[in-house]
Amino acid sequence: MVSPERDTSTLFEHLPIGAYRVALDGQLLQVNAAFLRLHRCQDFAQLHRLYKESGFNTYVQPQRRKDFEAELRQQGKVKDFVSELFRLSDGKPIWVREHAHVITDKVGKLLGVEGTVEDITRERKARSALRKSEAMLRNVMQTIPDQIWVKDLDGVYLTCNDAFASALGIQVEDIIGTRDAHWVEESIAQRFLLSDQWALQAGRTVTFEENNASHINPDEQLFEVHKTPMRDAQGKVIGILGVSRNIQARKDAEALLRDTTEQLELAIMGAELGRWDHDLSMEPGYRMDARAFSMLGRASDDATLPRAWSQFVHPDDLAPVAQALHSHLSGQSTAYQAEYRALHANGNWIWLSSRGKVVQTRKDGTPLRMVGTLMDITARKQAEESLLATRAELQATLDALPDLLFEFSAQGHYRAVHSQFKGALRLAPDKLIGRTLHEVLPRDAADACMRALRQATEEGRSNGVQYCLDVGSNQKWFELSVVRKPRVGDEELRFIAIARDITERKEAEEAIRHLAFHDPLTGLPNRRLLTDRLQNAIAQSQRSREHGALMFLDLDRFKQLNDSRGHEIGDQLLQEVARRLQHCIRQVDTVARLGGDEFVVLLHNLGSEPDAARLHTSMIGYKILASLNEPYVLGDAQHSTTPSIGITLFAGSPTEASEVLKKADTAMYAAKQRGRNNVCFFEDIPPIAPSKSA
């Protein structure tokens, strides 16, 4: 049988933690093997020596020994006394937990102290690490926006984060220890339970989406839920970890993207666009889709093969296309855009419009991938070309037109000037635009143009309105043709106006008119104009009762000059006579040549007194006689001539011009008969006696 003492001693020896006995003076009496291991000592002697050297106090904080002894004195024992000690062998600090009690003999006399010392350095480190990792886990759980919770196998919440608690509308502390049924409808709690069981049975993380309407998810937002069985260190399932994430916004964005992509696809199809995808990291890396490829008349089977972007591009268009590409790839342009000719399978060149953008870059910004569209613009290009040709033709026609071409508003604003002959304009075209006719032209001309515009407004066109302008130092005549432009939509009413320079025509007309009323040799009014003026003078005389007079002149023996010196010399004489006659009369009076060597002078406003009128006329008649008697230089010889002048007066009474002319002619004839170079008044000719036989 083993004695109790021996049992105690064996137990002491084999305790897994350090055990000691000390005397009242602190001397070590006995330690066990574990105590020696704790202090890394070989044997009791080494330990004892080191212990003595330390002065019986190995506490890192010396105060702790005093605390230990005080507690022992007061309580007779010390429990769970944790302190830091210096390990006796190497002086390294270690953490220990101590229990001790005093030893007494049978009568209660104090003999010493007996205690245990347990090295808890590793345990403390582990606890501290655990505390740290727990804190970290808590932080992570709070930081993650997802809802996180942990339930045990009975469905009781062990922990959760704020996101989860606030989704339920309560505090974290309120959730712990409760079940789902506390917070959600029974049906929802049931569904939660089913998914928990699914994860537990599967023995792995299960993921599913959930949007069940409940008071914690009234908007039926979509959540992605992960449930994972939780295991202890031995791999035994002890609970379930849940993570739930609101993916409504992501789903909406995905749906929008899908919609947009579909719409884009539809738009691309609707616009008959082809697509290309250019992988810039490889060569060749340009791929077309079937639609793009079929634009080139090529079989869609080969469409997706990578090729050089330049494969079908017209050689003359390579440089500009490469330039556009470079400009976008180097970031100078926000998008790539080029129009070029491409080789159709039938051998023709078609026009393509290519647009695209870089959609992927390396980290350093180097472009990696471009995508874009192709559009067949051959028809547009052809239309543009024919439009350009038509425009060029129109411009050439306009350039060839000797006219000024304008566009006006109905209010007379210059809207456009199409004229080659800018010199004929009063202002430069850019200065004309926006101004009105009245701001640019003199009043009469502007009024005439506005008249034409008004007529064109009412009738659609206007032709023939004429106006006169000073252009430079010349006076020019213009004739206006105006057409109302067909209106497109609610566009302003406009008029095309052609102003034709008709100065030459006007001058020709004037010359013709002059010829009709004037004698070409002397420029004097002819018989027709004289007759007209004579009629006017007679009419005026009737109104005013003033006298007028008509002189009829015929050169004496003019025929001889013609015959002797020729017709031309005769003409020269007639011209000089015309000049002298004009010098003898007032501006208001008229000298006319009737033909041959016959001239007529018409005098106006000779007053109402007959004698005064006759005297005045007589004076002029003799003045003319004297003037024409002056010698003439004709060619290289002098010549003399004389006129015979017949005069008649008229006043008040109605008379025919021919009658007056006849009287003057008669008087002239009388002057001839009186020996020529003479002045004779018709009124002085004695009336011819009626013949006896009559």
Ligand SMILES: Nc1nc2c(ncn2[C@@H]2O[C@H](COP(=O)(O)OP(=O)(O)OP(=O)(O)O)[C@@H](O)[C@H]2O)c(=O)[nH]1
């Ligand atoms: N040089 C020239 N001669 C003309 C022109 N028209 C007519 N004559 C000539 O003028 C002459 C007119 O002569 P008359 O008046 O009949 O005779 P005359 O010699 O003047 O004789 P009297 O009048 O009786 O003194 C004719 O010889 C015509 O041929 C003309 O435009 N130029």
